[in-house]
Amino acid sequence: xxxxxDVLVIGAGPAGSSTAKHAxxxxxDVIVIDKKSEIGAPKRCAEGVSKEGLKKLKIEPSxxxxxxxLSGVRMIAPDGTSVWLNEEKVKLPEAGYILERKxxxxxxxxxxxxxxxxxxxxxxxxxxxxxxxxxxTTLETMGEEFEVKAKIVVGADGPESRMGRFLGLKTTLxxxxxxxxxxxxxxxVKMEDPDSIEFYFGSxxxxxxxxxxxxxxxxxxxxxxxxxxxxxxxxxxxLLEFVKNNPSTQNAQPVELNVGGDPVGGMLKELVTxxxxxxxxxxxxxxxxxxxxxxxxxxxxxxxxEVAAAAIKDGDYSAKKLSKYQERCEENIGVKFKRDLxxxxxxxxxxDEELNSIAxxxxxxxxxxxxxxxxxxxxIKVSPKALLKLGKLF
Amino acid sequence: MIIMKVNEWCMxxxxxxxxxxxxxxxxxxxxxxxxxxxxxxxTICIQVCPVQALAKEE
Numbered sequence: 001x002x003x004x005x006d007v008l009v010i011g012a013g014p015a016g017s018s019t020a021k022h023a024x025x026x027x028x029d030v031i032v033i034d035k036k037s038e039i040g041a042p043k044r045c046a047e048g049v050s051k052e053g054l055k056k057l058k059i060e061p062s063x064x065x066x067x068x069x070l071s072g073v074r075m076i077a078p079d080g081t082s083v084w085l086n087e088e089k090v091k092l093p094e095a096g097y098i099l100e101r102k103x104x105x106x107x108x109x110x111x112x113x114x115x116x117x118x119x120x121x122x123x124x125x126x127x128x129x130x131x132x133x134x135x136x137t138t139l140e141t142m143g144e145e146f147e148v149k150a151k152i153v154v155g156a157d158g159p160e161s162r163m164g165r166f167l168g169l170k171t172t173l174x175x176x177x178x179x180x181x182x183x184x185x186x187x188x189v190k191m192e193d194p195d196s197i198e199f200y201f202g203s204x205x206x207x208x209x210x211x212x213x214x215x216x217x218x219x220x221x222x223x224x225x226x227x228x229x230x231x232x233x234x235x236x237x238x239l240l241e242f243v244k245n246n247p248s249t250q251n252a253q254p255v256e257l258n259v260g261g262d263p264v265g266g267m268l269k270e271l272v273t274x275x276x277x278x279x280x281x282x283x284x285x286x287x288x289x290x291x292x293x294x295x296x297x298x299x300x301x302x303x304x305x306e307v308a309a310a311a312i313k314d315g316d317y318s319a320k321k322l323s324k325y326q327e328r329c330e331e332n333i334g335v336k337f338k339r340d341l342x343x344x345x346x347x348x349x350x351x352d353e354e355l356n357s358i359a360x361x362x363x364x365x366x367x368x369x370x371x372x373x374x375x376x377x378x379x380i381k382v383s384p385k386a387l388l389k390l391g392k393l394f
Numbered sequence: 395m396i397i398m399k400v401n402e403w404c405m406x407x408x409x410x411x412x413x414x415x416x417x418x419x420x421x422x423x424x425x426x427x428x429x430x431x432x433x434x435x436x437t438i439c440i441q442v443c444p445v446q447a448l449a450k451e452e
């Protein structure tokens with residue numbers, strides 16, 4: 001069996017569905033496949049997005065998939081000292097809403113379908129080859145192999161992406177650029193403020209951080225990401241320890257376990273080749289500092305969909321034509337990531353003692369009364385190396 | 395020859411496939427497929443697994 005289409009999207013997460021929707025809206029024939037039997041499940045993330053991000057994407061929040069609205073952030077140093085931020089004072093990254101990802105991902109796929117895309121679930125991409133001016137992808141569903149001949153293929157196949165590699169793009173991730181994450185969804189969680197998300201820094205999660213993201217009532221996502229280059233223990237073992245020692249979760253019970261990799265090394269350098277584009281986690285379109293990637297994946301999906309549809313209209317699927325997508329990503333996503341990478345490097349270089357003294361200096365500061373420059377000045381007082389690592393950025 | 399053992403508690407998250415420099419791991423919804431013949435035993439896949447589901451079997 002051979003199916004022909006303009007655009008084939010591999011993966012129906014937020015990146016793939018957004019790409020499919022926007023390619024279809026702009027007139028392309030689109031097929032989206034996902035290897036799973038249920039789009040969005042199991043979730044692989046902590047489910048936080050910024051309100052501003054959704055607004056920018058013109059996606060109206062729905063009470064079907066926004067499960068919790070947040071107003072603040074609590075950052076906790078290893079000795080328990082907290083720094084509180086709230087919405088009025090600081091823009092909160094990945095922190096405005098907590099989603100129910102299983103529902104959200106499905107709804108984004110439904111939007112793609114309503115725009116005209118065809119969806120195939122439980123369908124795996126096994127290989128890809130070039131044939132004349134097309135790509136032929138071998139797919140498998142329910143034990144049956146078939147091929148799709150597409151003018152453009154979009155790899156939205158997650159951090160484990162192989163589609164790009166088959167075509168010569170360097171998508172293999174180094175362990176130092178891949179957070180290893182584990183998370184429980186828990187009940188009986190007792191938070192100091194159930195309207196704030198919590199970030200725990202230091203040796204509780206070497207090379208990353210731990211989080212508690214409230215989902216309403218006494219329910220929360222409790223998880224962490226670590227770099228396996230920084231610890232001998234697995235993410236899961238670190239999680240068990242965190243849950244046992246944290247006062248908020250000592251009596252909490254898990255109802256779900258999620259694991260996965262989070263590509264935090266900054267956006268990949270090459271996102272396109274002839275007839276092919278990478279989006280979302282497959283392109284490392286994840287904020288390297290927060291590890292959040294839902295909004296950027298969907299933003300990149302808008303660019304990818306529009307560029308793909310324009311290429312189809314012009315009958316030109318060359319890397320040169322598709323590089324417009326890469327340009328838009330670099331301009332709107334990549335530049336900010338480069339700055340956040342430096343902040344991440346600085347954060348990761350701090351010992352528990354340094355984190356404690358920074359939190360101590362900031363925990364009762366009125367953040368709304370000082371600007372960024374003042375903030376950095378204060379930071380440098382307690383952490384002189386901030387000058388070296390961050391001074392040029394602000 | 396190395397044989398990668400995928401333990402029963404594997405959750406098919408694909409982190410191993412993401413770091414395999416030779417692209418030898420195919421992640422399905424409920425299974426992992428290794429191309430064992432081309433494996434050079436770098437064991438990066440074993441190191442990054444969030445739940446220690448992978449092991450080397452001589």
